[in-house]
Amino acid sequence: MRAHPMVIIGGVLRENPFFVPPQEFLEELHSRRARIMELQERYAQLTPREREVLPFVVAGMPSKQTADELGTSEITIRVHRRQIMRKMKAHSLADLIRMTEALGSHDDARHPHSDRSFTQKK
Template identity: 45%
Template sequence: MSEDRSAPAVYIVDDDASVCRCLARMVRQASFEARTFSSAEDFLAARPVPWPHPACLILDLQMPGLGGLELQRELASEPAPCPVIFISGNGDIPSTVQAMRQGAVTFLTKPFDDEDLLQAVRDAIETHRALIESTSQVERLRRQIDSLTEREREVMAWVISGALNKQIADELGVVEQTVKVHRGRVMEKMKVVSVAQLVRACVSVGFEAAVK
């Protein structure tokens, strides 16, 4: 039976093959896809960028070569980074603190309760799902802004500042009808039907309003 590449996936990275097999079996019994790797380097070479579907990473803290904390830092620089669940046979407090500060979902010390791990996986998958959707929306909005002409961006900046068409026309030195035309094109290209929606879209991508 082939893997469903569209389903949420749990990536397991541990240099102990028996641990990988045990975790993969547990994950599959919980109806998730499981993909195992014996090293951080192998995982980095195989992972999809950007992430097309929700996923999470069960990661051993200490491994030969690239360690768990280093891999976590590498992933953190990516768009919609995959959430990390750390497991360790001898996790020390400083490593645990560092992992959590870097955004780990949780840190489990072996032996751990199976249900604790599976609940962490469920939480991580849902977190990643929301992150992917948010990142995708921001990228879409940026493409829409890029499609605007320079004049349309100027008009949009004034519109989200709360300026009326007549005020915008005075600021830009054009007639009010011209502003209305540009404003209509802005709303169409940004795929919004109200100024409130336009404001929210601009805020989400850091597009600044004009200063009155």
């Protein structure tokens, strides 16, 4: 008897190549989609300027350097950063980085030093 392809894929995703019950796989897939949708809703709450600042924050660029790049003050960048953290419900920079990685191909922010958008497929 051959395993259903979804079961095999589920096993690989869970680092268990032998078996994942189809229902468990579907629940995990649904949970991931729900998480992405939630993150997209949070991201949609950001202002255009906050979306512009976000990639600089995620890249670890200091507020002063970000301000210079965007032609604004360091204090303004700090305010944007605080608002981004609040709106995205991130408790730390690491949380925010994980969120932007999870959004992956699902948002329209751009990395500050490349033409690669978070929306482009990796």
